[in-house]
Amino acid sequence: MSTTTLDGAWFALLGGVFGILVVASVVGTWLSGRPLAADGQATVENLNARIRAWWVMVLVFALALAGGRTGATVLFGVMSFLALREFVTLTPARRGDHESLFWSFFVFLPLHYWLVGTAWYGLFTILIPVYAFLFLPLRSALNADTRGFLERTAKIQWGLMVCVYCVSHAPALLMLDIPGYAGHNAQLLVWLVLVVQMSDVLQYVCGKLWGRRPIVPKLSPSKTVEGFVGGIAAASAIGAALWWVTPFAPWQAGLIALLVTLLGFAGGLVMSAIKRDVGVKDFGAILEGHGGMLDRIDSLCFAAPVFFHVVRYWFTP
Amino acid sequence: MSLSSRLISAACIAALRVLTGVRAQWLGCGPASQPRIYFANHSSHLDGVVIWSALPRTLRAHTRPVAARDYWDASPLRRFLASEVFGAVLIERKATGHARGQVLEPLFDALDRGDSLILFPEGTRGDGEAIAPFKSGLYHLARQRPAVELVPVYLDKLHRVLPKGAALPVPLLCGLRFGAPLMLADGECREPFLARARAAVEALRG
Incomplete structure (x- = not known):
């Protein structure tokens, strides 16, 4: 991709997203004016907090995309940093891991995003799974603290993989050369983020409206079969309806949207399992109503890498 | 405060936010301008600055971290930060005789000028797990300046950001909790008072 082309598709996408936000804000304000029971009021308050946070997120995302590939890379780099900071906070490490963590935050993370920004695909795919994977345990081992060594090493590597490597596949979409689609890759990034996030929102909405049967009660009591089916179906339909901003045919767009929403659901489940394991409800409190950065992007962590490779395998020469 | 000190202070506060994501939780009292002694557990060189930077800006100018001269006077950069940016009060830890x-x-001078102090009564950094017994300085300050409020503060996870012996920091979400002010009771002796003050910090661990 050379430069981003500004065309009608952009205005339609932006207009659509801001239109949804305006409608959501109006509905939220209307709901908060209605007499409700205490738990209903709490739900509406949380809903409005989420909508306010969505405004901020959408504006930041739009501004970053206006900055082209650099803007998108920096934005996702910052998101990775915040997510990794939350992850490391909840997975206690010992003094012997301090230097490995420093390398993760201040060497591997920036280096990896530099590879995204400069479109160095070969090293981008192996820096963290190969070089960080081999170097970080060595650095920890040099501190000669062997207690829980394998577990500690695995946690650091897992944090880097999920918070940095997986997330970075979203801005990495900008490095793909898709025939007949030059200059439009940023729209593919918006499509992915939109479908994944709409799936989360619609699963939440459908669950609140019709949710009865919990899907994995031990993991996450708020995820229901009704929310899952309704949210995934609606978000896949949105993905298919937006086929015209992608290089896909309508049926392909629908199928790929179904794939990324299912992966997003999987990401939410796995991250819930981690939260249960360490005994917290949210990873952080950076986004009002949403919890932490990692709570917001857990679905993207799982959807982005697979989506990237689906596009790269079938839609690039 | 000169312009350069102000810029450096803003940069330090921004860097601390990135490293610690810290948000002050005022559990037992709110920010107030009367002279206070904030006393906290101690596990990293960043502790004093973290508390200082979490205060509202107007209070920051009159709140001074108490720090060890042997560390903060050891290089021109540290000396500059301590005196020009944080307004630290440096004390001798290894004084003898007279x-x-x-x-x-x-410290008395600062309190008499109307400043507040940030104090670490353990006297040295711990490993972040146990809080060491308090040294007697806090007791002497409380006895001779009975009007000064003593506010217990708990710093959570700072030892993981910059542990003892580490030169470089790691970013982590830290906690900072302010408890209810204490006063020295009539006729209260040194040991029970110091134990009570230490327990007040411990109680904020949550």
Whole structure:
């Protein structure tokens, strides 16, 4: 991709997203004016907090995309940093891991995003799974603290993989050369983020409206079969309806949207399992109503890498 | 405060936010401008600055971290930060003989000027797990300046950001909790008071 082309598709996408936000804000304000029971009021308050946070997120995302590939890379780099900071906070490490963590935050993370920004695909795919994977345990081992060594090493590597490597596949979409689609890759990034996030929102909405049967009660009591089916179906339909901003045919767009929403659901489940394991409800409190950065992007962590490779395998020469 | 000090202070506060994501939780009291002694557990060189930077800007100018001269006077950069940016009160930790009685003098001076202090009564950094017994300085300050409020503060996870012996920091979400102010009770002796103050910090661990 050379430069981003500004065309009608952009205005339609932006207009659509801001239109949804305006409608959501109006509905939220209307709901908060209605007499409700205490738990209903709490739900509406949380809903409005989420909508306010969505405004901020959408504006930041739009501004970053206006900055082209650099803007998108920096934005996702910052998101990775915040997510990794939350992850490391909840997975206690010992003094012997301090230097490995420093390398993760201040060497591997920036280096990896530099590879995204400069479109160095070969090293981008192996820096963290190969070089960080081999170097970080060595650095920890040099501190000669062997207690829980394998577990500690695995946690650091897992944090880097999920918070940095997986997330970075979203801005990495900008490095793909898709025939007949030059200059439009940023729209593919918006499509992915939109479908994944709409799936989360619609699963939440459908669950609140019709949710009865919990899907994995031990993991996450708020995820229901009704929310899952309704949210995934609606978000896949949105993905298919937006086929015209992608290089896909309508049926392909629908199928790929179904794939990324299912992966997003999987990401939410796995991250819930981690939260249960360490005994917290949210990873952080950076986004009002949403919890932490990692709570917001857990679905993207799982959807982005697979989506990237689906596009790269079938839609690039 | 000169412009350069102000810029450096803003940069330090921004860097601390990135490293610690810290948000002050005022559990037992709110921010107030009367002279106070904030006393906290101690596990990293960043502790004093973290508390200082979490205060509202107007209070920051009149709140001074108490720090060890042997560390903060050891290089030109540290000396500059301590005196020009954070307004630290430096004290001798290893004073002997006659000087021992004078150690707290700069602290009394600061309180008498209407400043607040940030103090680490353990006297040295711990490993972040146990809180060491408090040294007697806090008791002497409380006895001789009974009007000053003593506010317990708990710093959570700072030892993981910059542990003892580490030169470089790691970013982590830290906690900072302010408890309810204490006063020295009538006729309260040194040991029970110090134990009570330590328990007040411990209670904020949550």
